[in-house]
Amino acid sequence: MGVSKSKSKSDATDPMAAIALPNRHLLGIEGLDRPTVTSLLERAHSFADLAPREQLTHLKGLTVFTIFFENSTRTRVSFDLAARKMGASVVNVPVATSSIKKGESLIDTAVTLNAMHPDILVMRHQNSGASLLLSKYVNAAVINAGDGRHEHPTQALLDALTIERRLGYIEGLNIAICGDIANSRVARSNIHLLSILGANIRVISPTTLVPKQITEMGVDLYHDMEEGLHGVDIVMLLRLQQERMQGAETPSQREYFHRYGLTREKLSLANPEALIMHPGPMNRGVEISSELADDVERSLITTQVEMGVAIRMACLEALAFGLINREGKDSKDKAQGIS
Amino acid sequence: MTSTLFKHVRMIDPASNTDMIGECLIEHGKISQISDQSGGITPPIDAQIIDGNAKILAPGLIDMRVQSCHPGAAQKETPLTLAQAAARGGVTSIVCLPNTNPVLDDPEMLKSQCRMLAGLSDPVHAIKVYAYGAATSGLNGESMAELGLLSDAGAVGFTNATHAISNSLTMRRVLSYAAMLKQPVIQHAEDPVLAAGGEMHEGEHSMRLGLKGIPDAAEEIIIARDLALLRMTGGHYHVAHISTAKGIALIRAAKAEGLHVTCDTAPPYALLNDIAVRDYDSRFRLSPPLRHENDRLAVLDGLADGTIDAVASDHSPQDRDVKSLPFGLAEPGYSGIETLLALMLTLYHGGHLSLMQVLALTSYHPAQILGLSGGQITVGAPADLALIDIDRSWQIRGQTFASLSGSTPFEGAPVQGRVLGTWVDGTRVFDPKS
Numbered sequence: 001m002g003v004s005k006s007k008s009k010s011d012a013t014d015p016m017a018a019i020a021l022p023n024r025h026l027l028g029i030e031g032l033d034r035p036t037v038t039s040l041l042e043r044a045h046s047f048a049d050l051a052p053r054e055q056l057t058h059l060k061g062l063t064v065f066t067i068f069f070e071n072s073t074r075t076r077v078s079f080d081l082a083a084r085k086m087g088a089s090v091v092n093v094p095v096a097t098s099s100i101k102k103g104e105s106l107i108d109t110a111v112t113l114n115a116m117h118p119d120i121l122v123m124r125h126q127n128s129g130a131s132l133l134l135s136k137y138v139n140a141a142v143i144n145a146g147d148g149r150h151e152h153p154t155q156a157l158l159d160a161l162t163i164e165r166r167l168g169y170i171e172g173l174n175i176a177i178c179g180d181i182a183n184s185r186v187a188r189s190n191i192h193l194l195s196i197l198g199a200n201i202r203v204i205s206p207t208t209l210v211p212k213q214i215t216e217m218g219v220d221l222y223h224d225m226e227e228g229l230h231g232v233d234i235v236m237l238l239r240l241q242q243e244r245m246q247g248a249e250t251p252s253q254r255e256y257f258h259r260y261g262l263t264r265e266k267l268s269l270a271n272p273e274a275l276i277m278h279p280g281p282m283n284r285g286v287e288i289s290s291e292l293a294d295d296v297e298r299s300l301i302t303t304q305v306e307m308g309v310a311i312r313m314a315c316l317e318a319l320a321f322g323l324i325n326r327e328g329k330d331s332k333d334k335a336q337g338i339s
Numbered sequence: 340m341t342s343t344l345f346k347h348v349r350m351i352d353p354a355s356n357t358d359m360i361g362e363c364l365i366e367h368g369k370i371s372q373i374s375d376q377s378g379g380i381t382p383p384i385d386a387q388i389i390d391g392n393a394k395i396l397a398p399g400l401i402d403m404r405v406q407s408c409h410p411g412a413a414q415k416e417t418p419l420t421l422a423q424a425a426a427r428g429g430v431t432s433i434v435c436l437p438n439t440n441p442v443l444d445d446p447e448m449l450k451s452q453c454r455m456l457a458g459l460s461d462p463v464h465a466i467k468v469y470a471y472g473a474a475t476s477g478l479n480g481e482s483m484a485e486l487g488l489l490s491d492a493g494a495v496g497f498t499n500a501t502h503a504i505s506n507s508l509t510m511r512r513v514l515s516y517a518a519m520l521k522q523p524v525i526q527h528a529e530d531p532v533l534a535a536g537g538e539m540h541e542g543e544h545s546m547r548l549g550l551k552g553i554p555d556a557a558e559e560i561i562i563a564r565d566l567a568l569l570r571m572t573g574g575h576y577h578v579a580h581i582s583t584a585k586g587i588a589l590i591r592a593a594k595a596e597g598l599h600v601t602c603d604t605a606p607p608y609a610l611l612n613d614i615a616v617r618d619y620d621s622r623f624r625l626s627p628p629l630r631h632e633n634d635r636l637a638v639l640d641g642l643a644d645g646t647i648d649a650v651a652s653d654h655s656p657q658d659r660d661v662k663s664l665p666f667g668l669a670e671p672g673y674s675g676i677e678t679l680l681a682l683m684l685t686l687y688h689g690g691h692l693s694l695m696q697v698l699a700l701t702s703y704h705p706a707q708i709l710g711l712s713g714g715q716i717t718v719g720a721p722a723d724l725a726l727i728d729i730d731r732s733w734q735i736r737g738q739t740f741a742s743l744s745g746s747t748p749f750e751g752a753p754v755q756g757r758v759l760g761t762w763v764d765g766t767r768v769f770d771p772k773s
Contacts, residue, residue, distance in 0.1 A: 132619055148667070
């Protein structure tokens with residue numbers, strides 16, 4: 001399949017090889033620098049290289065809470081698994097069945113959860129900026145697992161990891177992000193991340209699903225998919241976010257597939273070995289033809305899911321490392337009488 | 340009632356465009372004598388003498404857009420806290436929106452609200468309270484409210500408060516009927532369908548933040564339509580808190596055309612832009628939203644050239660529960676009545692407006708638009724006055740507000756201009772020393 005096994009220099013089994021992030025939390029890709037991103041990816045490569053049943057203890061004694069205000073299967077399971085593989089205890093806070101849905105405010109929830117002293121909080125919320133708000137009220141490190149239409153940083157990181165696994169590099173690649181840009185946090189995080197890593201990014205979307213100001217983020221904008229696919233190395237498809245749409249932003253799924261659904265025919269306009277990615281869950285026959293989605297030579301979709309666990313291990317470890325370093329510093333400061 | 344002599348004050352009267360050092364005597368709740376001579380007025384023997392030290396004596400502010408929250412939202416503001424906040428801000432008259440609970444679409448409701456807010460709250464801080472009547476029953480936007488009865492009960496205009504009257508037929512009828520009653524129609528110009536679900540101004544920042552945008556066209560569309568209706572109906576049309584360059588251009592053209600059109604804005608639209616939202620801080624969640632820098636500059640131009648007639652605080656207090664939420668879920672609004680004058684003086688200190696313009700925009704012009712008696716310093720006018728030190732600097736801190744709501748987009752902002760005293764009908768309602 002040509003998946004190049006990593007040349008990672010990082011030792012997955014060494015907890016001291018953890019990456020330090022510039023911030024206490026991981027709320028978005030915007031604002032991260034290239035060295036941080038590169039070392040985080042390298043660390044994730046080392047976790048991806050581990051044997052499937054390998055159990056680490058880097059996060060032993062730490063508690064990770066996942067709290068998802070929006071439904072999710074893969075992201076939540078992926079974080080859960082990543083935390084357990086690192087030796088952490090995981091509590092999946094049920095939202096749908098709890099008092100949280102019954103009108104308790106996000107801040108009340110944060111204060112309540114904070115009293116249980118979690119070390120890391122993984123949150124997904126339907127409102128942009130919700131994870132930033134949460135981070136102001138808790139002692140834990142917060143990972144944004146998706147906030148409204150804003151960012152989904154671990155998704156972008158896993159996408160980058162997936163590309164590196166397959167191709168070995170990102171710099172200079174022509175990457176097309178296609179579909180519902182307006183409602184997509186994955187698109188925003190990926191534009192930030194792939195820009196940091198030196199890719200040439202274009203977005204392909206109908207006028208009703210992309211804000212024209214998107215070009216301010218340094219991307220080229222195409223409304224014609226066939227034109228936009230020329231010379232592309234990677235086609236990233238986005239899910240039509242029907243739950244985040246208001247009314248009809250496209251005439252019909254049939255028309256969407258006709259103009260923006262990826263078929264083998266349209267893919268032939270891209271570079272010969274062009275690869276396909278999709279953050280899932282896929283709408284087969286809307287964003288992509290079913291047959292193409294299952295083509296293991298061209299589709300990286302299952303690798304993306306696999307890499308999700310490795311990147312989240314690296315992110316959890318990095319935040320835990322930061323917490324412990326801060327605590328160490330705090331207690332040292334206390335011992336020395338510095339407040 | 341005692342009389343008061345202001346000695347050595349700089350009197351600025353936007354009604355007559357005069358600015359002079361002198362003395363001013365108030366008796367029986369009215370301005371009885373004005374002199375440009377020191378010692379030119381011989382006060383009654385029991386008069387209280389206030390030495391102004393050349394500070395400014397101006398008409399008390401007339402705040403033409405206030406959400407009273409009474410009745411129906413005592414957790415956001417009470418009549419007493421509102422009156423205290425107004426007095427501290429040098430505001431002597433407020434005009435309340437009808438979006439109370441119950442709605443002010445009934446003449447008895449309107450009368451009792453004005454009485455309640457003005458009189459019963461606390462005579463020490465009593466201010467003058469006026470109210471707009473609801474333009475449509477229950478603010479439903481469809482069927483006309485009892486505009487004639489509301490007018491007789493004292494309504495100073497009609498509005499659908501924080502929502503536009505979006506039904507064109509209803510708006511035509513309201514404009515037409517209000518014209519017959521010689522009352523203005525005050526519009527929140529925002530197309531509710533185009534702006535549906537909107538969280539902030541639509542532009543580069545909404546795109547980056549992933550917040551749903553409210554395009555400037557939402558304001559432009561409603562104003563353009565209303566002007567078309569106004570050409571048919573005649574009457575007086577007033578746009579509240581105008582915030583876009585396009586909207587201001589339409590008003591400017593309508594005035595040139597000779598239509599009876601006025602508009603106001605609020606300090607946030609003259610002083611802030613949509614970049615402020617960058618940290619999803621709900622203090623910056625306002626309606627209309629903070630706009631692009633070009634819109635802000637157009638607001639400054641509109642204020643300077645007179646296209647924008649007035650500035651209101653747009654006081655819309657919110658409690659912590661509805662502000663401590665993710666940006667898009669937080670209620671729009673801010674506590675503004677205490678900072679209206681200081682923020683407007685920022686524009687004077689910054690060289691954008693003259694002192695005369697600042698005071699006209701916040702007192703005389705609102706009085707003219709709504710046909711109220713205040714807003715001037717002339718013999719015989721009600722003694723609604725503010726004594727102001729325009730140079731005194733301070734820092735805006737929501738925590739220190741008299742208003743129940745401390746949420747302000749100007750938190751921490753340094754400003755220049757402090758109210759030293761406020762008088763309503765000759766009675767001092769605010770003294771910073773007490």
